[in-house]
Amino acid sequence: MSDRILEKVQILADAAKYDVSCSSSGSKRQNHNKGLGNASDGICHTYTEDGRCVSLLKILLTNFCIYDCAYCVTRKSNDIKRAAFTVQEVVDLTINFYRRNYIEGLFLSSGIFKNADYTMERLVSVAKKLRLEHKFNGYIHLKSIPGASDELMHEAGLYADRLSVNIEMPTEKGLKLLAPDKDRKDMIQPMNYLKEAIILHTDEKRLLKTSPIFAPAGQTTQMIIGATQETDKEIMYAADRFYKGFNLKRVYYSGYVPISNDKRLPGLDTGVPMVRENRLYQTDWLMRFYGFKVQEILNDFNPHLDLDIDPKLSWALRNLSLFPLDINKADLQLILRVPGIGVQSAQKIVAARKFHKLNWDHLTKIGIALNKAKYFIVCNSREIFQKDFSATKIKQFILSGSSSKYIKHNTEQLALF
Amino acid sequence: MITTIIYEGSWLSFLTVVFEIYERKLGAVNILKNNKAQINIFGVPLLIGADPPKAKRVIQGLKAKLTTEGLKNLFSCFLSEIEGIENDMLSFIRLVFENEKSVETAYGYPEVLRLSKIGRMVYREKHRMEAFVRFQLTQDDIYYSSIEPDFNVIPLITNHFKKRYADQKWIIYDLKREYGIYYDLVEVNEIYFDFKNDYQSVKDEKIFKDDEILYQVLWQDYFKHINIASRKNTKLHLKHVPKRYWKNLVEKF
Structure with missing residues (x-):
């Protein structure tokens, strides 16, 4: 049996x-x-x-x-x-x-x-x-x-x-x-x-x-x-x-x-x-x-998702005019749209900023992916990463600093710029 | 001048320590568990045991300032048994009492963020144990499981197992901390093995029911066949099932 x-x-x-x-x-x-x-x-x-x-x-x-x-x-x-x-x-x-x-x-x-x-x-x-x-x-x-x-x-x-x-x-x-x-x-x-x-x-x-x-x-x-x-x-x-x-x-x-x-x-x-x-x-x-x-992410101009970057980042790169966001003032709904910030981190940011104005150090400790987020936000710090770069430039910065398993084949090409 | 406090290691005695610190208006302190205390400490250490009424007053004070979640998180941090956690918890508690407003979510304070992170680590371990307990059915109809969690999570998982396995007897035993819990169909009690003798017998296959091995093999086979080989992802697998847990997981035997 x-x-x-x-x-x-x-x-x-x-x-x-x-x-x-x-x-x-x-x-x-x-x-x-x-x-x-x-x-x-x-x-x-x-x-x-x-x-x-x-x-x-x-x-x-x-x-x-x-x-x-x-x-x-x-x-x-x-x-x-x-x-x-x-x-x-x-x-x-x-x-x-x-x-x-x-x-x-x-x-x-x-x-x-x-x-x-x-x-x-x-x-x-x-x-x-x-x-x-x-x-x-x-x-x-x-x-x-x-x-x-x-x-x-x-x-x-x-x-x-x-x-x-x-x-x-x-x-x-x-x-x-x-x-x-x-x-x-x-x-x-x-x-x-x-x-x-x-x-x-x-x-x-x-x-x-x-x-x-x-x-x-x-x-x-x-x-x-x-x-x-x-x-x-x-x-x-x-x-x-x-x-x-x-x-x-x-x-x-x-x-x-x-x-x-x-x-x-x-x-x-x-x-x-x-x-x-x-x-x-x-x-x-x-x-x-x-x-x-769904129409914001996929539409007739963009019928396919980028494979090398995540869909939130590619949405943000197409809508650079909405950024930078001030992390100490923006609504939760908008913070959720920043690449590199997840739901939990967004909620933490909104809770924590009631006590202090947040700077880069706070944001790192809260656990957001600054390597992506920093191009889209400003905070209580004189250091600013968002400098009116073009979308291509930002994408290139992020990909070259990333260890994502998806971009192994791209790194060499990027180095040529 | 730092006052060294040695306490007996229980949650109640830790709360008593907090009470005494406020009562005696102590400034800088270093709180140590009695089994961790070094002999060559400077000055005479303060020895503090559990005093339930004093502990209760601290709990009441904390309850007035923290949400249930916040208090639970503090208890979880205590169960982490991380060296020096008592001092971190004390600075958090001081911050709580100093501030009018609740500081529970003021992640800009390093002690708030640290305790929130440690609490999460302990919670994750609790969740892992709810997942990784593997019962084996013994001849006397008790479902037995050994665990070796990173943190002392038995107090956090007791209710889960009591609710879920209400119609079977079971034991969950923490081999690292040498104690366990036993549910006898009515209530859950702490148990301690005479380690050398009792534990040896747990490793003996004869104490298990005949079809215990069959179900283990069925589970191992199931585990093997539900896998899609062409999607192999060892990194992800190891992230979710770290190697240190394998020895108590039937599918990884």
Whole structure:
């Protein structure tokens, strides 16, 4: 028995690893019944050798699949080992991993066997068993299977903390090219149902404290980056639409890992677009935490993000007329827009300046990245770095003084100026 | 003239020290833990033990001036056990009492910034331990874990584990500081091993349940297979899981 279960874990973890989300935050599920666990912390219990957080047991129920999506390892036509867990096996693994403090909970996805509802029903029954039979209060993230019925999505919402549908490709055109059997409408439908249901339950909860919680950590989605020709603008505008239209908690961007010789896709010898992925996440953060509109960062004049500098810096270089900011006077919203100053540092600056006027020394100690910020701010000091340099000049200064792993190839060129 | 104060090392006794410093109007002081004190100090050191009513008055004074977060942060700094932290904490406390306004976020003062940074370091270690505890199930149905944290974070993680693992017995043992906590399904108590004997038996595989090893192997396999080899990033991996923690992490055995 143990050899078989080992093999299943290997196959079905392997197949699940391309789903990037491993977040276990955003829920407030308490251990109210002296049962097992709670889901209120969002802890990364370990990190894989590729540096990704391991918070959940992220696994497929099965990698048998009726679809043949070109970008997916478990596509029907791919010649790989197949396996399937029973509902009880997934339950046992989750409980035993959880009790040993390996994980925060379960992230269960699946290949599609038979049809959408049949698959969704299995996923829901794992969650139901964990909650009702094992008094499990840990985190559960279920994949919504495109095309699953509203009834099943409702039941899923009762037991899961978070649900997600992968929209796979940023645009419909990309999806048609690589997954001709899939229909974008089937992906949108459960997302829409959940959005409405979550709003409804939140209202109900406000009136009646005892009403059950429903998908308290909301829903998310993921798209694959670099498998098709979309621009960064198309990708981030799509993300923006999902954030606004479906109240999504997160959009994940997954750099395409070459897994196939299919001519429609980048070849096996191409690298994973990790820098690009990083820049997309930075943009996502600027939209969600720094008060940027997506149109400020990406538009028809700038359809792609710079790879060698971060999106906030490139925005600032395009808008030099707004700088320098006086760090001792400017609003928090404006300080957040200074390259090299993060959310925490910005808040610290605003708190600290009530007591003293801040100088360069204070700013260094607070922890801001002065190598970038100094060209955009003035403070309580006679030394001024902002001297009406051109954008190119500033970029050159910053890159030459930086040890960023992204610019190794550029350093020699820069030295020529 | 610097007065040397030697205290017994507990939080309450540190607060008593603060009380005495104000009571006796002492100027420059150097506060040392009794096990760290050097023999060849000049002058006669002042020895101070815990006096709960005095400690309570200091706490009340601090509560009136600091937010809950601020007080928690001060306690975290104490748990850092960094050499000389008592003196830094004292200068912070003096600053707090000297000022009308709250100085908690006045990061322009070096002592405020320093304590905020140390507090964050301790908080990070607390968070790490909540992540890195790895329980192993013993024959007598107790989930056991050894830890060796950089700072004394057990007081900060007790509640987390008590809430989370309410329906199983567990022990978390700090090998460095030679004490641990034991939850018996009702409450959490401090425990001390007779180190040589008890700890040797913890290392003996026979004390664990039969399927304990199976779950460890499953976890190790899971850890291996969830990794994407073409995205290998050792620097990032080591940043998040520094090597000094590996010996207590099942996936890194």
